[in-house]
Amino acid sequence: MSVSVVIHGAAGRMGQTLCSLAKADPELTLAGVVDRSGSEERLAVWGCPMGSDLGEVLKQAPGAIVVDFSSPEASVGVARTVAANGAGAVIGTTGLTDEQQAALRGAAATARLFWAPNMSVGVNVLLKVLPELVAKLGPAYDLEITEIHHNKKADAPSGTAIKLGQCIADARGWKLEEKGNFARHGIIGPRPKEEIGVMTVRGGDVVGDHTVYFFGPGERIEVTHRAHSRETFAQGALRAAKWLSTQQPGKLYSMSDIF
Template sequence: MSVPVIIIHGAAGRMGQTLCAAAQADPALELAGVVDRPGNEAKLAAWGCQMSHSLVEMLDKVPNGVVIDFSAPEASVAVARTVAEKGACAVIGTTGLKEEQVAALRDAAKKARIFWSPNMSVGVNVLLKILPDLVQKLGPAYDIELTEIHHNKKADAPSGTAIKLGQALAEARGWKLEEKGNFARHGIIGPRPKEEIGVMTVRGGDVVGDHTIYLLGPGERIEVTHRAHSRETFAQGALRAAKWLVGQKPGRLYTMADIF
């Protein structure tokens, strides 16, 4: 049986380089193509496979490729639309997408196999499964707070993972994060409302990604922390998604929850 062939879009970036290395090291995959903007030829050529500045051109060369993209919201929407036109597959790990951009991914997924997750970590996605049960068992006496820390070059805030975690926590209380989330506190703000989830963003250094959920109750607190030690964590999750996606059918936007 042939192995899935992988195309890395945005291959010259830090995450792109990590994805290329992980794909090339996996005997169950073939790194078939790398795509990035002009000026990055040396980084692309280093992988010894097909290279291009155009995803359309690359999919003509490698029509059965699974595109993996961790770029930017606008670029990821363009990737999804291109994949839909070409009938290919895409695994997207970009964060910071607006609702209309997620809707564009869903629309493209009607025609092509598309997978999107703002965090490809297996550990984070297991947390998304178990945290609601913890919140429900503790009950309303426990306040919920959330902090996230990332490197100083991250463009979006709060992180896509923090939003996803916040949404899962809010839903466990029967709330919506956009209504109960507090993303900034400053000045004389008065007592903390009971129906609130505080989300704090910290930026600095080269932190890959830390997320901590605080459940603060009478006389005690529970802290649940996930720390990503390297981008390899996200790369391995994306490759796992790619292997899974080739066996699926178009029709809806897939997520990590579908794998589990």
């Protein structure tokens, strides 16, 4: 039996990719598409219920899983809408504040909700192995992160960079919000040992590059993930939608739950 999905933000670049992949997947049914008013021509090509009101589209696709890569405020609205309509949602939006994340957790009490700042299988496997690398190399190695994205990305640093930073900070027994340095300028003095630099680069059409550096005495290790296509994230989100369709409300799920 196929899983019904509704794509929120279906007229955008990621939305179009999600629609194409959902249409081609025999385990999925594209049950609806949603985007702002004025997008009707781009939505009509998918031949399914469409509109600018997610709640109204969900009435025509009961129990569907919404896939959303929009904006923090809009994603909170998606979570509340699926909770009110007995649906579920996979959210890949980045840049959510602590309050917005708390709103997702609140909605997850009554709705099937999944949120991950990066849907790439590779990145999430990387999050599993980085703590061991931090532990084995020890405190002599300085930890730094760089991230590169296209020039239209709204938030910085990326949600993935923050997640990577939290991962390696936790492995040191630190909190990223206390040890993270997100900008360096001027006469800043020697680098503190208990610091994680997280640097942002923007330009062109880069889908997403992330590198974690381990700078040690006489050597350095660089662990890099490069996303070659938005399909990487779209495929991960659709995989999550299939998985979420068999789960129960009560928890804000993430990629670690799938693994």
